[in-house]
Amino acid sequence: MSDSSADAQDPQSSSKLSRRWFLRGAGGVAAGSAFAGGLAQQAEAARARSLAAAPEVLEGDIEFELSINGQRMKLRCEPRTTLLNALRNHCEPPLTGTKQVCDRGNCGACTVHVDGRPANACLMLAVDLRGREVRTIEGLGAPGALNPLQESFWKHDAQMCGFCTPGFVMSIQACLEKQPNASLEQIKRACSGNICRCGTYPAVFEAALAVAKGGAR
Numbered sequence: 001m002s003d004s005s006a007d008a009q010d011p012q013s014s015s016k017l018s019r020r021w022f023l024r025g026a027g028g029v030a031a032g033s034a035f036a037g038g039l040a041q042q043a044e045a046a047r048a049r050s051l052a053a054a055p056e057v058l059e060g061d062i063e064f065e066l067s068i069n070g071q072r073m074k075l076r077c078e079p080r081t082t083l084l085n086a087l088r089n090h091c092e093p094p095l096t097g098t099k100q101v102c103d104r105g106n107c108g109a110c111t112v113h114v115d116g117r118p119a120n121a122c123l124m125l126a127v128d129l130r131g132r133e134v135r136t137i138e139g140l141g142a143p144g145a146l147n148p149l150q151e152s153f154w155k156h157d158a159q160m161c162g163f164c165t166p167g168f169v170m171s172i173q174a175c176l177e178k179q180p181n182a183s184l185e186q187i188k189r190a191c192s193g194n195i196c197r198c199g200t201y202p203a204v205f206e207a208a209l210a211v212a213k214g215g216a217r
């Protein structure tokens with residue numbers, strides 16, 4: 001076996017560390033470092049180019065406007081801020097009617113309307129909603145001036161802890177706006193993404209059907 005192949009198979013077994021092996025290994029490390037350094041430089045250059053092209057996208061807070069409940073609202077937050085976080089923590093006044101429960105699209109507590117369609121606010125970036133119309137539970141009605149569905153929830157005692165309630169109302173409201181005579185099946189389908197840990201489903205459906213003009217009472 002040649003000296004070089006023995007080195008390649010077991011360099012440590014040799015009593016003398018082969019100078020050739022050492023130089024080859026050192027060269028590999030140097031080449032690897034140079035390669036890694038090159039990648040780091042490329043990444044840094046790409047980042048610099050991105051910053052030059054769109055400085056507001058990567059660095060810190062940005063300012064933008066959203067249309068929420070028919071009003072233009074100025075927001076200042078990081079680009080990674082979800083709509084849910086923006087509503088609750090970056091609006092003035094804070095819009096805390098939209099609830100944060102799972103924060104990952106599983107429970108429906110954060111349901112709002114975007115351009116009239118129900119959507120989970122925890123799954124959208126606020127900055128992506130520029131130019132869209134966002135409606136929250138505060139946009140439906142207010143204490144003393146509830147909309148018919150909110151009032152029906154109240155009359156039918158369709159909430160316990162209430163964390164899920166705004167999400168149910170928003171999902172069912174969107175359904176009733178499209179289908180004023182929604183059936184029980186259609187209402188159930190509309191809020192199939194909403195979960196109530198307190199088990200208020202029967203009262204929720206009663207409240208919704210009381211508003212649906214053609215639904216069973």
Ligand code: FES
Binds near residue numbers: 103105108120
């Ligand atoms: S908080 Fe958004 S789906 Fe649960």
Ligand code: FES
Binds near residue numbers: 162163164165195199
């Ligand atoms: S009323 Fe408590 S989670 Fe629905």
